[in-house]
Amino acid sequence: MKKSALQIARASYQPKLPKALKGQVSIKEGTPTESVADQAEIKKLFPNTYGMPVISFEPSNESKNYPAITAGVILSGGQAPGGHNVIAGLFDGLKAINKNSKLYGFLLGPAGLIEHNYIELTSDIIDEYRNTGGFDIIGSGRTKLETVEQFDKGLEIIKQLGIQALVIIGGDDSNTNACVLAEYYKKINAGVQVIGCPKTIDGDLKNEMIETSFGFDTACKVYSEVIGNIQRDCNSAKKYWHFIKLMGRSASHIALECALQTQPNICIISEEVEEKNMSLDNVVTYIADIVAARAAEGNNFGTVLIPEGLIEFIPAMKKLIAELNDFLAKNGNEFAMIKKSEQRNYIINHLSSENSAIYASLPEGVARQLSLDRDPHGNVQVSLIETEKLLSEMVGKKLAEMKSEGKYTGKFAAQHHFFGYEGRCAAPSNFDADYCYSLGYTASALIAEGKTGYMSSVRNTTKPAEEWIAGGVPVTMMMNMERRHGEMKPVIQKALVKLDDAPFKYFASQREIWAKDTCYVYPGPIQYFGPTEVCDQPTITLVLEAQGK
């Protein structure tokens, strides 16, 4: 494997650890915990793992001898920068506990456990992947660990390899499932601990005890680098509006963080659109008004950040999509017989008047996409809609109307971008390299202490790594009951952008100035070797959240 110069130089980076994890560790247990909501139901579903205390680790002078540990690790779901460092931290932690400890990696996600595909992770392998991006060390996958059959099948290989503890690195769903697995193995006395690690670039797995999910920092910094470059271009050429869509379907944390880092003219926050019950036309008008106001000052250029999930947060669009799904499920055969050129009118004539009007207002391409391209379950594929183009097209139309009314004089030309894959597998920033390594290392300490049903937790992350607080949070503590696919299920609450939290409030206090003036900030590429104020900063979201507390 040929390596780049940076990869070679970066391999020797030793991630920073919290003080408590550097030598001997003592454990401090808090009082029993409750779930965030639906306490009775959650307790009933998790009789063996409910109510456990929050744990923190502290430095200790007492030397303890631990037996060797054999552990397994799984990467679950979409890639996030730093996954390899979680595994490296876990490996180093296990070896520090007892040099005869072993670590197995299950291949291509949870499927590896069920199908008994694994490798032993030796120091040679680990060293190849330290501080690198990607999940290619053992691969990842989206199989969900949900059924007792899967749990039992997994247990076979766990027993065969002598594994005492399983570490599952994943998002909210994967960690929920990790807890169900922990509960099950405890119930049947399998003698297998299960520990989770909070991963997702989307940033929507966070709460009081989990300040941030890993990968969010790096991904946002990569996106902000290229957004900054585009803004510099925008401000040099002064002739385009750049519509930039950012990955993250269920929450707008990425768009918000990138806005805080780069100060674009416009950033749409899905959660706000939903809370204010804005229509697509409201969003378009909001953008068009800013374009017109800038044009009035001679500035026919600007930048717009758009979260990938926007369409599904617009209440009226959600209703339209629901009716379309229903309608096409019932009338799909008749619809298929209609001439392509007549399909649009057919739908307009058959939907409820409210949804019909919205459908009629959509650009032709999007309307066709909504009625034709359906997934195997018959649902329209919202993710295929190129929201950045949809918005710029509708803004263009709105501006043409405004021009004819004398409310706009200017030129409007748009460029489109979508950033997602560009950042999910970037090599981790120092923050993510340190944070991930600490999460993995913490997981090893939780294993040594015999814990199960915990998520590895590293807090106080706006301070230098030295002062970070390592410990464990019972996964049940983060749960509530939610309806999923028609059934009430225990799940970890998804953290959406909250409009009364400090990051959004700061953004909202600045956005009118950013819209009117040109206040672009150019963060530049992630740096690994420079001064600490350049290389070791957490996200602005984290800093504002910490200040807001």
Next chain:
Amino acid sequence: MKKSALQIARASYQPKLPKALKGQVSIKEGTPTESVADQAEIKKLFPNTYGMPVISFEPSNESKNYPAITAGVILSGGQAPGGHNVIAGLFDGLKAINKNSKLYGFLLGPAGLIEHNYIELTSDIIDEYRNTGGFDIIGSGRTKLETVEQFDKGLEIIKQLGIQALVIIGGDDSNTNACVLAEYYKKINAGVQVIGCPKTIDGDLKNEMIETSFGFDTACKVYSEVIGNIQRDCNSAKKYWHFIKLMGRSASHIALECALQTQPNICIISEEVEEKNMSLDNVVTYIADIVAARAAEGNNFGTVLIPEGLIEFIPAMKKLIAELNDFLAKNGNEFAMIKKSEQRNYIINHLSSENSAIYASLPEGVARQLSLDRDPHGNVQVSLIETEKLLSEMVGKKLAEMKSEGKYTGKFAAQHHFFGYEGRCAAPSNFDADYCYSLGYTASALIAEGKTGYMSSVRNTTKPAEEWIAGGVPVTMMMNMERRHGEMKPVIQKALVKLDDAPFKYFASQREIWAKDTCYVYPGPIQYFGPTEVCDQPTITLVLEAQGK
């Protein structure tokens, strides 16, 4: 203006200069030069600036006193990383020559000279822009300086400000025009020198004396960073083929350099397609065969780099577009009367049989684009064609055919990317920061020596900056006669990718291995503060070209 931490830290970077420029400078002149071709015509067109010697500067112990110089500077054409450093180098060089020297910047490109829009560039302004990307210090523009009226209008403000020398920073066309201007001002004894600087991210302004144009290094490194990230994702998720289009319409240097840096599975080089007279179907088949070969080994993923200008290099497409332009010019009115659903057939029935067949083979969207969207001159807008989607769609169809013939078993899912604006205004790499600063500094030395019609030249650039050779090349030396818009004109030869040069030959020797195996390299983000092998490397193109000499 709020600055990022990196921007603040980077402001104090002192670009490295060639030894010869660090103190007193002596000038060494070579023998008279000839243009690369059409010597008699070029000599006739440039009687006052033809045949001048190549100049190099050398360190000197002799202290000379120069009078203060007043100079003007213009940024011309598309942005390229490092433009601000050319201006900073020019400014510092002028001040080193005589502290009372002055520099004016003309605003928004050559138009600023004609329209008399300018600012004085003081040290406060220069310091704000050192080592930053973009052209926003004075803006750029695409007005061409071509007519005597423009030259005379410019001369008014030049005389008014007491400017003795004009530095024009631009691509091949802008430097050609700079030379025409130099010739004119010399002819009329205006007493105004004109010096050019070689700028373009496309890398197509290079020759024996100009090793590389500035900005190419940084832009390619930014693109390679994100391509590398995508490749790491590709190799982790193992489920997508990523089709990545790269900016650069007239030459494939960017795609080639990015391929050398990242080792993708496939990279199309337009110049090869043209030279081998490949059809669109040939290109599609080439890609589909590699997709199928990888699928046969269980690898349903990969990366394809595509140069933006590909379509115009495919001889058959070029012919089709030419006939379409002609046909629609003549039959536009009749065509406009035809029902939209019949237009495709109408064109198929009216083109020559060869072009008709090609047109019929195009995906519907592209066919529509080629017949409907025309620019104000009535030409089809090739640049609007999303080549990356066109190719992936056609590859998908080809694979479906191959599947039905039992020649392919696999899954094909594609993702699309286009990188251009992401890199044009990135902050310059150390290489570009040093190279640009040296180019600007060299320009000041050429001015001090009374030269005109020269391009600033810095060579030996694969060695440490200390050993770079600074000097000047007569612009006429790089010229030949070419037909442009129906007229023979003197122009600087555009440097396309040459199939017998070292960079392409190395790529060609490796590509079969890269196609079959997964040999991705992950260059990571540009680093400014780390070890020299990470921070100070030139492009691989430059290194291979130097080795190939």
